[in-house]
Amino acid sequence: MPLILSEEQTMLRDSARDFLAEQAPVSQLRGLRDSNDATGFSRSLWQQFAEMGFTGVLVPEAQGGLGLGHVEAGVVMEQIGHQLCASPLLASGIVAATALRQAGSGAQQAAWLPKIASGQAIATLAVDEAAKHRPQRLATQARAEGGGWVLDGAKTLVLDGHVADLLIVAARVGEAGTGLFLVDPKASGVTVERTVMVDAHNAARVRLQGLKLAADALLGTPETGAAALDATLDAGRCAAAAELIGLADEVFERTVAYIKERKQFGKLIGEFQGLQHRAATLYCDLEISRAALIKAQQALDADIAGATNHASSAVAIAKARAGRSATTAVQEGVQMHGGMGMTDAFEIGFFMKRARVLQELWGDSNFHFDALAQRRGY
Known part of the structure; x- marks a missing residue:
């Protein structure tokens, strides 16, 4: 395949470039940093992202998204890089949406993908547990109990976790299984602590202590x-x-x-x-x-x-x-x-x-x- 953008992808790039240059210049990130904004991004800008279709670029059309691919998602992300725009797009519209598409049941996708595409909900993946990225060495444990699940562990560098409506938590299941669990950050047994990173973007530390989940909180199976x-x-x-x-x-x-x-x-x-x-x-x-x-x-x-x-x-x-x-x-x-x-x-x-x-x-x-x-x- 040619390593160049198509006409439609070029139009998307130009649209994103003009929009972000006008609405989200680097000076906006400076303002968020200097004011120690509790959210870490502009809610009104996030809604504009949704109106432009950015939040649903990887969400299927049947779920309210654009149904496009990673080339198009990358086109938008590249323009975000030009302006250093702070937003949950990477965490929610890209990563969380992919997790739901990859492993979610029809009911799980119907419950969350339309909300992600519309910008009404922010979801994020919680996987890292130490300073270095080692996804194969999960210490967070999930055990089956009473027809559901109980999770214990801690996560760090959870992008935009302080404002998330949904956490997708990676945990070890048994000796060799891996589970992705849908977690309400406001549930009993969940503690979320905001962290401001050196680049003035936001993440969170998440602690899970005896968190009880229903059986349908698991995306897919531990084997997949x-x-x-x-x-x-x-x-x-x-x-x-x-x-x-x-x-x-x-x-x-x-x-x-x-x-x-x-x-x-x-x-x-x-x-x-x-x-x-x-x-x-x-x-x-x-x-x-x-x-x-x-x-x-x-x-x-x-x-x-x-x-x-x-x-x-x-x-x-x-x-x-x-x-x-x-x-x-x-x-x-x-x-x-x-x-x-x-x-x-x-x-x-x-x-x-x-x-x-x-x-x-x-x-x-x-x-x-x-x-x-x-x-x-x-």
Whole structure:
């Protein structure tokens, strides 16, 4: 398949770009940070997301969504990266929606997907339990009891968990099973603590103590839970990679514009061959990462039934490359801007912090390089 956008996807990109540039510039994130906003994003903007169809991009049309794929979701996420827009789209519209599509029963999907698509409900995945992403080592336990389930454990880095209407909790079931459970964050036995991350976006710590759930709180079965979790995480990783490419592209554009107008030693610094070479190298690196991203998105869209080694490998490459490319972009951006690049008054620091968080989210480059090596027998 061609590694370029179709006419319809290009129209979606342009629409998202214009909307976000006008309604959610980087200055809005600064305002949310400085005011210590309790929500961490604009509710009115979130409703506009729903009206634009962004919240339902991966939700089937029968459930009130657009019924599109990961390429289209990535198009929107890339533009979010350009503006560093704070919203629950990644957590709810991408990851949670994928979990419900992958493992949810007809009743579970009917109960939640229309609400997610309309922006009425925010759902999020609770999987990580430590500083590093290790989804195969779940300590949270779910045990069958009285015709239902009892959950005990703790989760960290639950995106937008402080405002979530639904938690999708990954837990170990027995010796080898994995369960995805629908949890009401206001239920007895659930404690949610908001955490503000270094990039001014929000997450939460969630503690589960003797949480009792009905039998139908389980998505799918413990035997299929691991595959559903892998597919859900791959969707999130691919979307996070798209946001990384978007923010890296924005930093690149700003940096090139700056060196074209900044004078030093009596001439434009963009005329120095050393800076030209660095900018050219960064451009090539970003384009390679963008191609890897589109390939991963297409692989996920072709793999509707669930994550395969091919799709998962493509996602691993895309996430690892996007993380490294974004890190290089923000580091080069700060250096080429000189002293002003180090100040909080200048926006490039926001991009650096967001890149750092996204690189760690659901596995950093080393995690994905290792996963790829294991899949290939190394």
